[in-house]
Amino acid sequence: MKARRMNLSIIIFILLFLMSPTPWTLLFNFSRLSKAEINFYKFNSPVFISEINFTRGQIKEAGIAIYGKIFINKFTYFMKDAGQRYLESFDSHFLFTQGDLSIEKSTRNSGPIYWIWLPFLGYGFYLCYKNRSKILVFVLLLPILGILIREEYETFSRLPFIIGMYYIVGLGVTEFFNKKKYYWTKALVLILLVFEYSRFLHYLLLHYPYLVGRY
Amino acid sequence: MKKIIFLLIFVVALFFRFYKITQVPLSLNWDETAFGYNAYSVIQTGKDEYGTKLPLEFKSVGDYKCPLFVYFLVPVIKIFGLNEFSIRLLPSLFGAMSVVLFSLLVNDLFGNISLSILSGMLLAISPWHLQFTRAQGDVALGSFFVILGLWSFNKWLKGGRWQIYLSSFSFSLALYSYFSERLFVPVLLLAIAAIYQKEIKKRLKPTIKAFLLGFLLCLPLVFSMLSSGQKGKILMTTIFGYQRPDEYLQKMKREDIFSGIFNLYHNQLVEYGLMVIDHYFNQFSPSFLFVKGPPDDRQKIYGMGMMFWSDVILLVVGMANIWLIKSKKKETALLFSWLAVAPLPAVITRDPVHARRAFEMVYPLMVILALGILGINKWYSRCKSKFRIIPIAVFLTIFFWSFGYYLLSYYLLTPLRTYQGPSGWQYGYKQLVEFVSPLKDKYNQVVIDTTYQGPYLFFLFYEKYDPAKYQPQAFLVKKDEWSLGEGRGYDNYQFRDIYWPRDRSLPKTLFAGPPERISKKDIDPKQSELLTTIYFPDGKEAFYVVATK
Numbered sequence: 001m002k003a004r005r006m007n008l009s010i011i012i013f014i015l016l017f018l019m020s021p022t023p024w025t026l027l028f029n030f031s032r033l034s035k036a037e038i039n040f041y042k043f044n045s046p047v048f049i050s051e052i053n054f055t056r057g058q059i060k061e062a063g064i065a066i067y068g069k070i071f072i073n074k075f076t077y078f079m080k081d082a083g084q085r086y087l088e089s090f091d092s093h094f095l096f097t098q099g100d101l102s103i104e105k106s107t108r109n110s111g112p113i114y115w116i117w118l119p120f121l122g123y124g125f126y127l128c129y130k131n132r133s134k135i136l137v138f139v140l141l142l143p144i145l146g147i148l149i150r151e152e153y154e155t156f157s158r159l160p161f162i163i164g165m166y167y168i169v170g171l172g173v174t175e176f177f178n179k180k181k182y183y184w185t186k187a188l189v190l191i192l193l194v195f196e197y198s199r200f201l202h203y204l205l206l207h208y209p210y211l212v213g214r215y
Numbered sequence: 216m217k218k219i220i221f222l223l224i225f226v227v228a229l230f231f232r233f234y235k236i237t238q239v240p241l242s243l244n245w246d247e248t249a250f251g252y253n254a255y256s257v258i259q260t261g262k263d264e265y266g267t268k269l270p271l272e273f274k275s276v277g278d279y280k281c282p283l284f285v286y287f288l289v290p291v292i293k294i295f296g297l298n299e300f301s302i303r304l305l306p307s308l309f310g311a312m313s314v315v316l317f318s319l320l321v322n323d324l325f326g327n328i329s330l331s332i333l334s335g336m337l338l339a340i341s342p343w344h345l346q347f348t349r350a351q352g353d354v355a356l357g358s359f360f361v362i363l364g365l366w367s368f369n370k371w372l373k374g375g376r377w378q379i380y381l382s383s384f385s386f387s388l389a390l391y392s393y394f395s396e397r398l399f400v401p402v403l404l405l406a407i408a409a410i411y412q413k414e415i416k417k418r419l420k421p422t423i424k425a426f427l428l429g430f431l432l433c434l435p436l437v438f439s440m441l442s443s444g445q446k447g448k449i450l451m452t453t454i455f456g457y458q459r460p461d462e463y464l465q466k467m468k469r470e471d472i473f474s475g476i477f478n479l480y481h482n483q484l485v486e487y488g489l490m491v492i493d494h495y496f497n498q499f500s501p502s503f504l505f506v507k508g509p510p511d512d513r514q515k516i517y518g519m520g521m522m523f524w525s526d527v528i529l530l531v532v533g534m535a536n537i538w539l540i541k542s543k544k545k546e547t548a549l550l551f552s553w554l555a556v557a558p559l560p561a562v563i564t565r566d567p568v569h570a571r572r573a574f575e576m577v578y579p580l581m582v583i584l585a586l587g588i589l590g591i592n593k594w595y596s597r598c599k600s601k602f603r604i605i606p607i608a609v610f611l612t613i614f615f616w617s618f619g620y621y622l623l624s625y626y627l628l629t630p631l632r633t634y635q636g637p638s639g640w641q642y643g644y645k646q647l648v649e650f651v652s653p654l655k656d657k658y659n660q661v662v663i664d665t666t667y668q669g670p671y672l673f674f675l676f677y678e679k680y681d682p683a684k685y686q687p688q689a690f691l692v693k694k695d696e697w698s699l700g701e702g703r704g705y706d707n708y709q710f711r712d713i714y715w716p717r718d719r720s721l722p723k724t725l726f727a728g729p730p731e732r733i734s735k736k737d738i739d740p741k742q743s744e745l746l747t748t749i750y751f752p753d754g755k756e757a758f759y760v761v762a763t764k
Contacts (some may be wrong), residue, residue: 004293034267037728055628058627058628058631058753059627059628061625063628067619067623070619071616071620071623076620077411080518081523083505084502084506084507087501087502087505087506087527088501088502090500091500091501091502092493092497092500093493093497093502096492096493097493115489115492117551118496128458129535173293175700186664190295191345192656199480199485202471202476203480205689206470206471206472206476207467207471208469210470
């Protein structure tokens, strides 16, 4: 029974991911994206250095240069930036509303995950936590990949994380739909899913081509 | 011992709220000066700046401010005078009192002294709480009354008698303090009624009496909410008055193949609904909480969000340790209802994210952070590994670094980046008044440019201009129905946009405006003279003061 449910949740997870905006958008722009360069994160970015120098100058003028050295340096800036990039993956703007900042990797009308999956994501996280599932730790580690790429809110480096999130959504959906009650809620979820999915497809097919200059 | 600890929390809260109170934030902003001058006007004449007798809404620059902070300022200004300290005394004091009261509330709710002390200490040094309890007083006042209302309600639940009336009174005062509370308090009360319905049913009579007391106290507010000014304000700031741009609608219609598709996917319900959901979750986004904070200069702390970086860890561990309070089901439900309801005032407004309107979020978040500390402590005492000190050391390093960075940012770096304009701290007006005021009688007119908005308030405030003389001259000029207004002027002052090619021909006139309005190269020495330049704290030019001959 448990194995059957596991298989079901894997099928649902694959189905949900395939229905999500990310693969559709990436496929839509496949020819362009396949030629795109990967820009890796640079520790010695000139933007960093100039900001550090400018801020340190202000601190020095205030007569507390030592604080500048402790709080504003390359290491702290890198750590802060790395933390920011890690947390970007959990940003509602990235996950649900807009997705990647690049117009070629997101329609900017929805993120990689539909809003309707949010309660199931929460439920999935709860199930993982309750069952002390190692997948939870794994999913929480996956956004580290996003730190390696220079662009903020970048999709490719976060694909494993998005897939992981869909796995957790899948767990929540499977568990919820296996319950022998909440018929109305289930019906509502399906209606909202159809609506969200069709809304995305309509945007992808009718509005998005204008946005990326396909017409 | 308990009392000493709570006293210590109060002292810490007071210290962080009063240290350099008149210097950081750098200057008063127009809201603060408006509150101050209206209170001064009430002291002198019993009327607001427009001559309305003891109003329940202060028109000010057309934003119809809540009245309670103004009336609370009356005795303070009477004692300490019309100055920066008077304006910032109350938010700091009420902010510090909120910290202790919140600590007591957590103790009463969860019966856990460690949780209560930790929540109080975390709140005492919380960047989010400090940001709005060192300045911008109405928020601090409203929030204090919410905490007082909750604390007294909880006391009543535990067998008290009169506390329900104090609770009702406090919640009513909160509605008179700050706009966000007008949405937050009623929804929170509904949640409370749902959570504690059994207890309330058992003591229905006093509950009804308290409800009636609150209703009567709020009745005048209901009438003032129906005024055209308030309606205008609601339409101006919330999504209810928001109209999607015509170009956008035309574009969508054109691209959709037939109108059915447009009506299905681009109707107001769908698009506004998505906007509301988006705004709601923005309030919980890591970018807002830990990384960047809100975009508004007056709300933000440079280089960080509204919480410390170390709070990321505490928040995750705290959520995982909710079971520590699971025996207190109703109290936990109250905590999460509080957190869920708190962003609502920010959600219905047009700004994508807002720290001030969602200020009430800070309290339940502190409890979760405190749970995080307790969770870490529990893990540490159970863990037998000799390396268990390493994660603790890493956490403490992040915490002390974050705290140190916050102090550096708040006291030095943020003021150097948020001094300008109405969304910032409007630096430069005080210096301008000090220079211009002694000269004004030598000129036919004094024209002050309104690019940085609200100069009339600063002139009235720093000149301590007699309200009885100002009231007959008060006139608010609005560029359009969606913008805030500017006082037209008084005596020989005019507050308006300067158009230098035209204005420089006005004889014997003193002008003060930013370099964008008065170009230095266009100041012809035969016609006019640059008297002084007022600078921003980072050395950029703020105002030129130019006199024509």
